[in-house]
Amino acid sequence: MSTDNATWKQWVDLDLEGELEAADKARLDDLLDSDDEARDERRALGSLHRMIDEDQIPVRAGFTARVMEALPRAWWERAETPAGLPKFALPLAMMLIAALGAAMLIGGSEEAGRFTGIGVALFDFMQMTFLAGTGMLFATWRGVGFGLQEMIGTSGTGLAVFALMVLCLNLLFFSMLRRRPRAAAQTAESGQASEGR
Amino acid sequence: MQPPDEDLVASILGGERRLFEQLVGRYQGRLVNYLYRMLRNEEDAHDLAQEVFVKIYGALDRFDPRYRFSTWLFRVAQNAAIDKIRKRRLKLVSLHRPDTGDGDSGQWELPGNEPTPYSQARNVERGTAIRQAIDDLPWEYRELITLRHYGELSYDEIAQLKEMPLGTVKNKLFRGRQMLKEKLEDYLTD
Numbered sequence: 602m603s604t605d606n607a608t609w610k611q612w613v614d615l616d617l618e619g620e621l622e623a624a625d626k627a628r629l630d631d632l633l634d635s636d637d638e639a640r641d642e643r644r645a646l647g648s649l650h651r652m653i654d655e656d657q658i659p660v661r662a663g664f665t666a667r668v669m670e671a672l673p674r675a676w677w678e679r680a681e682t683p684a685g686l687p688k689f690a691l692p693l694a695m696m697l698i699a700a701l702g703a704a705m706l707i708g709g710s711e712e713a714g715r716f717t718g719i720g721v722a723l724f725d726f727m728q729m730t731f732l733a734g735t736g737m738l739f740a741t742w743r744g745v746g747f748g749l750q751e752m753i754g755t756s757g758t759g760l761a762v763f764a765l766m767v768l769c770l771n772l773l774f775f776s777m778l779r780r781r782p783r784a785a786a787q788t789a790e791s792g793q794a795s796e797g798r
Numbered sequence: 799m800q801p802p803d804e805d806l807v808a809s810i811l812g813g814e815r816r817l818f819e820q821l822v823g824r825y826q827g828r829l830v831n832y833l834y835r836m837l838r839n840e841e842d843a844h845d846l847a848q849e850v851f852v853k854i855y856g857a858l859d860r861f862d863p864r865y866r867f868s869t870w871l872f873r874v875a876q877n878a879a880i881d882k883i884r885k886r887r888l889k890l891v892s893l894h895r896p897d898t899g900d901g902d903s904g905q906w907e908l909p910g911n912e913p914t915p916y917s918q919a920r921n922v923e924r925g926t927a928i929r930q931a932i933d934d935l936p937w938e939y940r941e942l943i944t945l946r947h948y949g950e951l952s953y954d955e956i957a958q959l960k961e962m963p964l965g966t967v968k969n970k971l972f973r974g975r976q977m978l979k980e981k982l983e984d985y986l987t988d
Contacts, residue, residue, distance in 0.1 A: 614972045620953055648986040649979050653947045656928050660830050661844055665822045668851045672818065677811065677859035 613643050617650055803867035822851055832949035836879040850875045869959045872949050924985055931981040939974030
């Protein structure tokens with residue numbers, strides 16, 4: 602096959618694929634008008650394209666339904682909303698907080714009415730609860746701190762026991778972290794590996 | 799007008815899980831046929847196509863919308879098919895048995911694929927010939943021919959998937975088809 606032959610044969614091939622540039626197409630059309638060999642090439646290639654395109658198998662009935670049934674709950678779906686909470690829970694909570702904030706602001710002014718007073722009282726109650734909770738937490742941690750200080754400071758054995766406990770807790774924590782997203786991680790890894798190849 | 803793949807992916811990630819059905823519907827025929835050409839087995843092609851869709855769904859949040867969904871899907875499918883072929887090779891036995899000297903052909907007698915109603919209605923001889931011709935192509939051509947004709951990917955998509963210049967894709971597909979034309983000369987007269 603000479604270079605010229607290869608060139609126009611590739612034009613024929615690209616033309617059948619709709620990939621031939623306009624300038625080359627014009628030249629090919631001229632050639633097809635005048636050259637029997639070019640027309641034969643086009644006929645043969647066209648026949649080849651049809652032959653390949655006809656060689657298709659049908660997709661089994663119900664394939665889509667089976668795929669949909671096989672879909673697991675993906676990792677990214679789990680991250681959306683905590684289980685058991687309706688989707689409107691977060692916006693509702695934010696609206697309540699905003700309403701309480703507004704009530705607090707209005708409640709500080711002279712126009713504070715009866716209804717805003719209720720909001721202010723509610724806010725005060727929540728504020729007190731928060732402060733009490735914080736205080737208890739602080740006290741608890743201080744208590745834990747004193748306890749630990751007592752345990753670690755008094756003997757080497759106590760220190761060793763404490764170190765072992767910390768190590769065990771860490772191992773437990775990491776094993777939980779690894780177990781939870783294993784399935785999702787496998788999917789993601791395989792996808793990532795695929796992209797990288 | 800149908801929404802583009804990328805918009806569908808965004809909607810699915812937004813919580814509309816059922817829309818994935820549309821993506822499956824769009825690509826199932828192309829994917830099954832592509833895998834069928836790669837694996838040469840209808841059952842395996844369907845099973846692997848299902849696995850690929852499930853895998854894609856699980857990793858949908860990692861889809862980069864700068865690239866085409868089809869390219870991503872077929873890349874995952876291609877790698878899955880290659881893995882499957884590799885695993886299969888471990889189980890393969892030779893089709894040639896030692897010559898017994900009794901004039902036998904030296905080939906094992908293997909049962910053919912059971913003809914389905916679909917294949918019975920077709921020209922079996924032509925089908926067999928085209929499959930054999932594609933299977934005999936060197937891998938680099940067979941791969942592109944399969945992606946183009948059975949995966950129905952555009953030249954641009956193939957170039958992106960294979961990370962090849964567009965000109966190289968055009969040349970390889972042209973050469974691949976020329977090889978097929980020579981092998982199938984007897985069938986191309988009509």
